[in-house]
Amino acid sequence: MDLDALFNDDYDFFYAAQLTPAIDARDVDSVWRALQPQRGQTVLDLACGSGRLAAPLAARGLCMHGVDASAGMLARARARCGDRVALRQLDMRELDEREAYDHAFNWFTSLTYFEDAVIADVLARVARALRPGGRFAIDLPQRDAVAARFRPCVAVERDGHLMIDLCRFDTLRGRVDTERVVVRDGVRRASFFIRLPTPNELAAWLYRAGFAEVVFTDLDGRGLGLQSWHMVAVATR
Numbered sequence: 001m002d003l004d005a006l007f008n009d010d011y012d013f014f015y016a017a018q019l020t021p022a023i024d025a026r027d028v029d030s031v032w033r034a035l036q037p038q039r040g041q042t043v044l045d046l047a048c049g050s051g052r053l054a055a056p057l058a059a060r061g062l063c064m065h066g067v068d069a070s071a072g073m074l075a076r077a078r079a080r081c082g083d084r085v086a087l088r089q090l091d092m093r094e095l096d097e098r099e100a101y102d103h104a105f106n107w108f109t110s111l112t113y114f115e116d117a118v119i120a121d122v123l124a125r126v127a128r129a130l131r132p133g134g135r136f137a138i139d140l141p142q143r144d145a146v147a148a149r150f151r152p153c154v155a156v157e158r159d160g161h162l163m164i165d166l167c168r169f170d171t172l173r174g175r176v177d178t179e180r181v182v183v184r185d186g187v188r189r190a191s192f193f194i195r196l197p198t199p200n201e202l203a204a205w206l207y208r209a210g211f212a213e214v215v216f217t218d219l220d221g222r223g224l225g226l227q228s229w230h231m232v233a234v235a236t237r
């Protein structure tokens with residue numbers, strides 16, 4: 001995946017309608033509910049993006065750290081968070097810390113851009129980076145809901161500009177392959193896939209990574225159902 005081709009000014013422009021302050025506030029509440037942190041605890045936002053969650057969580061009294069592989073996204077996070085969040089550029093595949101955080105989270109479909117063995121390795125790295133009893137919360141689209149409402153072409157229009165996702169649901173591999181075409185002062189293309197594990201698959205990876213307990217809810221803390229678009233996994237080390 002070419003990070004700069006995906007997470008750039010086009011991303012900010014087209015996702016602005018989706019990532020509103022109300023959605024940010026909803027997600028902050030979801031992270032808080034999932035992690036149940038104590039004020040003052042050290043929490044890692046893995047793939048923190050623009051810092052839209054790290055900044056308000058720091059304001060709630062957590063000692064926030066954020067990592068992201070994209071220099072552009074980190075620059076946005078620095079502008080938003082100032083020195084209230086410890087930010088650094090890091091590919092999560094190279095996370096290499098021992099018992100450095102009380103809790104960690106990975107939000108808004110930021111974990112499954114890789115082949116399964118790589119995802120499993122990242123989960124093991126997160127487990128090692130957490131203190132015993134620490135929780136790791138993951139937010140991903142819920143595969144059954146995505147499959148039930150699958151559309152091969154999704155277009156977003158803003159001010160006459162277009163972002164068109166041409167999607168293929170790969171049932172065998174459990175992932176969606178996307179060719180994104182942005183028509184905005186020129187035409188730009190990017191390809192990526194998102195692996196959509198079932199709860200069973202994700203739980204198996206998490207247990208193998210060293211987590212002792214895994215529970216699943218929707219974004220509001222309710223039980224998962226066919227209609228749940230989000231799947232939140234909370235794994236305890």
Ligand SMILES: C[S@@+](CC[C@H](N)C(=O)[O-])C[C@H]1O[C@@H](n2cnc3c(N)ncnc32)[C@H](O)[C@@H]1O
Nearest residue numbers: 007047048049068069070073091092107108110
């Ligand atoms: C969809 S955005 C979500 C950002 C943030 N979690 C949020 O909720 O807004 C995905 C983020 O994952 C980051 N990312 C992608 N691959 C990564 C990797 N290998 N290591 C660290 N960050 C990565 C991207 O740079 C981008 O900021």
